[in-house]
Amino acid sequence: MAEDAESRVRAKRSDDRMGHLDRLSKLPDSLLCQVLLNLPTKDVVKTSVLSSRWENIWRSVPGLDLGYGDFPDYNAFVSFVDSFLGFNRESCLQNFKLNYQYLRLKYKWNWTELDNANVTRWINTVIKRKVEHLHVLDGRWLEDEMQIPQTVYTCESLVSLKLSDVIFNNPKSVSLPCVKVMHLDIVKFANDWAFEMLISGCPVLESLTIERSACDNVDHLRVCSQSLLSFTLLGHCNGDMDEEQVVAIDAPRLEYLKLYCHSFIINNPASLVKMAIHIRFNLSFEKRFDPNDLPKRNMIRNFLLGISNVKEMDISSYTLEAIYNYSRCERLPLFRNLSSLHADFDDYRWEMLPVFLESCPNLKSLSLGFSKSPGEEPISILPEPHCNLPSLEFIDIGKPMVEEATELELMSYFLENSTILKKLTLRLGDFRGNEESAFLKKLLTIPRLSSSCQVVIL
Template structure:
């Protein structure tokens, strides 16, 4: 064992095997005196390959790794796939009757293309997990079907799956699962995913990263307990064009949506919503444009905006802001009366898209604005009267400014229409910093108490 390893385990004493059981009057070995149950809990939070290395520390540690109630393994740490499989089987034999806390397995190996063998390993291990009352499962595996018994495990608290196949399910009962992450999972059909979610009776956090061929046309998230939902759609066209996302979660507090290809987002009134991060464009990209005569699309956008209108903190992507602007030219936006914090980006400093939305935020206190490069030709903008931002107190322009006319119009708009503004923070390009400070002094401020900070 090297010196660094010794220092991690011992305090004020040598850690060689020969001296492990010796101690002088003024030396304290805190780790050595810990009970095995506590040591096992500490080791549970380390990768298994590192846990095994502790066997060389002393005679007490020689077999301690075998009794850690969980696994954290990556097949890439093994020279041969079969060695990886054998290690897991051997480790499980040490825990034939004990309960397990955690299991994290990353299996990217190729067992000579033998799908039958892979399914056999998966089935054997999943059955062992359920028998051992596993609480936390984090499983990444190439396209292999998960046995249905997993979805009736009454001990699971957290379920994370990546790359696997969810079969047709007749029954789901996961009464203790609070956290679920489904990353690039392929589902048998719409109903399989819907049943999995609804079968988690106390689910609080759901993260869903979709693959382009996941077999889901209408994604329904229906949960009476869900507090956080993070949805990230694929950037590739799948088996279904224009997929639909439905959200029925009355207790939802944190919502994150990111998908440009979903044509329809349906939400019931999310009255408990605290924070939302919206990066969607209702499939108006790739040459498709907003059609003001499409009444069904307008109704869907109207209902979606009304559904999230109770939010307190909101992050809006530039593509979403453009859709909101296009929609606002047809009918008024709903009021976001609870909105206190808004962070929004727009394309190429096209800040004229912003005022129309700000008019629907009567109690906004903090605003953060940024800019990003536009990948395509943008929509036309109709200028209109500027209304007072009567509640705005803090503004931050986080994209470095260079002092061009469009940027200065944005600063002028914010300073000239915010009667109680307390602080404006701007970040300026170093090459134009002196000119910037001079130009800011020439802009008329509606709030006499506003402080301007330039970085």
């Protein structure tokens, strides 16, 4: 009896498993295709071996997502893309993501005009099929550059557009009425006007990411958009770039801003809530801050006033250094709405931080990161009495220092000046022998202004 019962249980479990597979197989093709749309095409094709039910499902998936290394040679690559686009050619495509970065390195392909012709032909085909998400990553580093065909500039179905290592020539017109997300990675434009036409032709654009190179042909990067909510600018802070290039944005609905550049002008910043900034203000080791440089002071003043309403901020030590130097000449604006701040230091010069913190009267949470990197000569920081930090409740120091005296000095600043501090989290470095015990004893001797402060050692 017991054996029969156990056998029935095993049989039921087996039936349940088979039933589960049957239920999956009985799903309509349209639903299965939407599930498979989230997988790379090479994995979608593998489902054809599951059963006869799955043998041809992959052909109806409304998207293509191919990466480098998916094919043994160039001819196989071209043949597969042509074949796939030949299936269901009257139906619409949701995704076309073509990433052939590094293929030349792996297979030593000789790129010719034929390669550009193939990609152009594929893009024109998917545009006709009303593609919604077009991602083309060339990866030939602007050698035999791929030019984006004119059909892309007026595609009414596009919702997201991601381009890498391609050329955007002078368009006759740009009309992308549905594009909400755009990512431009080392895209070369014919001139400033071509870039501005692209942005102005996207009336519902919400998210824009630009990764720049020294040869993108845009000297005055101006972003004017009434719909933009998020803007990220990267790769505009290296030695090859013209330090005086202009970057300006006018986006009254902008909520998130991430900048890695030399200088920046922002207009209509009333909606800005969160930002990450690594801006040198065209300053470097060779070109230090000059208190008599009034245009430079005006640039920094206008920028600080423009971002003074943000609530969350991530800031680099280079930007803090420029702000500190500016504060020796003019009073900093108050950041009354700032409640959360993260600061990254490429060295241990935390002494420039208090000047900025004292302009943040409602700051509640602060996190710091430190890394020791030799190179630039340290700035001269003037000693001065520190003011209390009346609103700071949480401090997290994410990476330990290796200089005990500097770390203890930093702990003293926070513990002795934070009125209502609730928790300070500190990560210890690699101490030797009794060094850790000695450090902790010194830490315990630091007086605390807040009676409820908890120090957590990780």
